[in-house]
Amino acid sequence: MNDDELQQRLRRIDPAARSSNHPVAGPRAAALLETIMDTPLHIPETPSSTRPRRTRRWAAAAVAGAAVVVAGVGALALTAGDDGTRETAASVTYSFGEAVDPTMAMCLPVTDYMPTPGLIGFKGTVVATTGTSVTVEVSKWFAGGDADQVQLNTTDVAIPALDGVEFVVGGEYLVTVLDGQVLTCGLSGPADPVLESIFEGWFGG
Amino acid sequence: MSRRRAEPSPVDRARRARFERVFREVYEPLQAYVRRRCDPASADDVVADALLVVWRRLDDVPDGLALPWSYGVARRCLANHRRGDQRRDALVERLQAEPILPPSPAEHDEELEAVLAQLAVDDREIVRLWAWEQLQPREIAVVLDITPNAAAIRVHRAKQRLAALLRTDAGVPGKDDEGAEHKVLGHREEAT
Numbered sequence: 001m002n003d004d005e006l007q008q009r010l011r012r013i014d015p016a017a018r019s020s021n022h023p024v025a026g027p028r029a030a031a032l033l034e035t036i037m038d039t040p041l042h043i044p045e046t047p048s049s050t051r052p053r054r055t056r057r058w059a060a061a062a063v064a065g066a067a068v069v070v071a072g073v074g075a076l077a078l079t080a081g082d083d084g085t086r087e088t089a090a091s092v093t094y095s096f097g098e099a100v101d102p103t104m105a106m107c108l109p110v111t112d113y114m115p116t117p118g119l120i121g122f123k124g125t126v127v128a129t130t131g132t133s134v135t136v137e138v139s140k141w142f143a144g145g146d147a148d149q150v151q152l153n154t155t156d157v158a159i160p161a162l163d164g165v166e167f168v169v170g171g172e173y174l175v176t177v178l179d180g181q182v183l184t185c186g187l188s189g190p191a192d193p194v195l196e197s198i199f200e201g202w203f204g205g
Numbered sequence: 206m207s208r209r210r211a212e213p214s215p216v217d218r219a220r221r222a223r224f225e226r227v228f229r230e231v232y233e234p235l236q237a238y239v240r241r242r243c244d245p246a247s248a249d250d251v252v253a254d255a256l257l258v259v260w261r262r263l264d265d266v267p268d269g270l271a272l273p274w275s276y277g278v279a280r281r282c283l284a285n286h287r288r289g290d291q292r293r294d295a296l297v298e299r300l301q302a303e304p305i306l307p308p309s310p311a312e313h314d315e316e317l318e319a320v321l322a323q324l325a326v327d328d329r330e331i332v333r334l335w336a337w338e339q340l341q342p343r344e345i346a347v348v349l350d351i352t353p354n355a356a357a358i359r360v361h362r363a364k365q366r367l368a369a370l371l372r373t374d375a376g377v378p379g380k381d382d383e384g385a386e387h388k389v390l391g392h393r394e395e396a397t
Contacts, residue, residue: 001368010321010336013314016237019245024232032253033228036260037221112258112281 110186110195115202120144120177123191123199126167134167136175142203144177152182174199224260231259231275234338238276241337243283251286255279273344276334280348320370328363335360 001009011017022028121142127149128135134152138145167173172191176183176199189195235255239248255278259266266274321329334340334348346356 001371003364006364006368006371007336007339009314009317010332013317014241014337016241016337019237019240021233021236021240022249024229029228029232032256033225036228036253036257037224039257039260109281111262112278114254114257 110198113187113202116178118144118178119202121175121199121203122150123172123174123196124150125172126169129167129169136173139172142199150175220263224263227259227263227266227271227275228256231272232256234272235275235279238338239279239283241333243286247286251279251282254282254286258282267347270344270347273340273347276338276340277348277350316374317371320367320374323370324363324367327359328366331356331359331363332367335364 122136122138122145123140123142124136124138126134127137132154134154136150136152138148138150141147173189174191174195175188182188232252236248236252239251239255243251255275258278259271259275262278321332324332331345331349334345340348342357342360343353345360346353349356351359
């Protein structure tokens with residue numbers, strides 16, 4: 001079987017052959033086009049030639065098995081103030097990690113990510129780590145909270161880390177949380193100006 | 206999340222004009238690409254997500270390669286979509302290790318479908334890009350974000366593996382196919 005025959009045979013089982021597309025000249029396309037072009041450009045403009053790619057590939061090797069289940073259980077807690085009147089927020093369970101998708105062994109580039117309603121974001125410095133928790137003193141909430149500290153309990157994580165980058169005391173991190181899960185894959189990580197500018201774009205500064 | 210509206214300017218108008226050109230070029234084939242790889246109910250959302258990324262990253266779209274570049278974006282949006290599903294529905298966890306299955310084929314060719322399923326996921330995607338999207342290796346390179354040379358090699362090898370499996374499946378091993386099955390399985394192990 002030569003290439004042409006192979007290609008023809010494959011095309012006969014093309015599932016798109018029996019589905020219809022919305023025509024580009026139709027009203028649905030026109031509405032989508034306008035909607036998209038009315039969407040503000042959140043990402044701060046930087047020259048593409050100098051913008052670092054913040055793509056993180058799934059750590060098939062680096063995080064390997066751990067990444068499949070990495071399961072940090074986090075508790076978001078308000079620290080008590082001097083007057084002791086502040087209430088501790090209800091505990092929230094966070095979990096790290098995504099199952100490795102064998103068909104898509106790559107994360108979405110961070111600059112491609114579109115914030116989802118309910119996305120939580122904060123910047124903070126790790127002030128303590130234990131075998132089962134990481135305590136982050138929050139310096140800035142981008143959205144979703146006002147606590148002074150966030151505690152990430154990592155009892156089920158072999159190595160508390162974000163995409164393989166370990167939390168270290170004194171280190172500053174930018175963290176996103178959605179649906180109770182810390183988002184990894186480059187969406188959280190050590191703080192740097194590029195990631196912070198992206199956060200500001202997502203959360204409106 | 207703030208929603209600032211950009212000030213109209215000649216730059217904005219030029220950007221919109223370019224996006225309209227890209228949109229017209231990619232809208233329909235992008236729908237086909239996505240419909241081949243995800244459930245019909247999600248396809249429109251994934252296409253819209255991909256086009257929004259194209260709009261936001263319009264400056265990065267390479268001239269003459271807008272379509273494969275958009276396929277690459279859609280590929281990542283599909284992955285993102287799946288991750289969202291994973292977060293939302295614990296029941297789906299049992300299926301996470303499974304590749305994205307396309308909808309039913311236009312015609313049934315059980316032998317080919319079975320053999321295609323035996324290919325490593327990377328090979329299968331390359332074969333689909335070649336046969337269904339009818340991309341050249343340099344375009345496949347853009348989709349997969351690899352070098353054109355690497356793409357050419359991988360396309361060649363993927364086609365060879367598919368053809369060898371078809372011959373093996375038909376009980377007609379070719380003279381060059383000795384050990385082909387072993388090689389394919391070995392590749393799958395590496396890929397997964």
